[in-house]
Amino acid sequence: MTARETAERHAQDVVDANFERLVSDIEPETLTAMLGAGVMPPNPTTEWSILSETNDGENVKFHVRYANDTESLELETTWAKRGDDWKIVDATKL
Numbered sequence: 001m002t003a004r005e006t007a008e009r010h011a012q013d014v015v016d017a018n019f020e021r022l023v024s025d026i027e028p029e030t031l032t033a034m035l036g037a038g039v040m041p042p043n044p045t046t047e048w049s050i051l052s053e054t055n056d057g058e059n060v061k062f063h064v065r066y067a068n069d070t071e072s073l074e075l076e077t078t079w080a081k082r083g084d085d086w087k088i089v090d091a092t093k094l
Helices: 003-016 019-024 028-037
Strands: 047-056 059-067 072-082 085-093
Touching (some): 003 019, 003 085
Antiparallel strands (some): 059 072, 072 085
């Protein structure tokens, strides 16, 4: 899968609440930092959109918006190739 395909699948997994796959997409230290900072999509998330994509050397950054009827969260996620898989190595609330 490309970084874009992985990011789109990941965003849909947020909507579908596929927690096992969500966690496997994120480097452990990044997940810990996100949890500690409270940087999580609204619960439930009912929609998502990728607002921009930027190649950053070997990494790819996505500006993603997650939302439901009352809340939204915009994140910049940085994806890096780890073996055959793309993983989130950084996530910043925008």
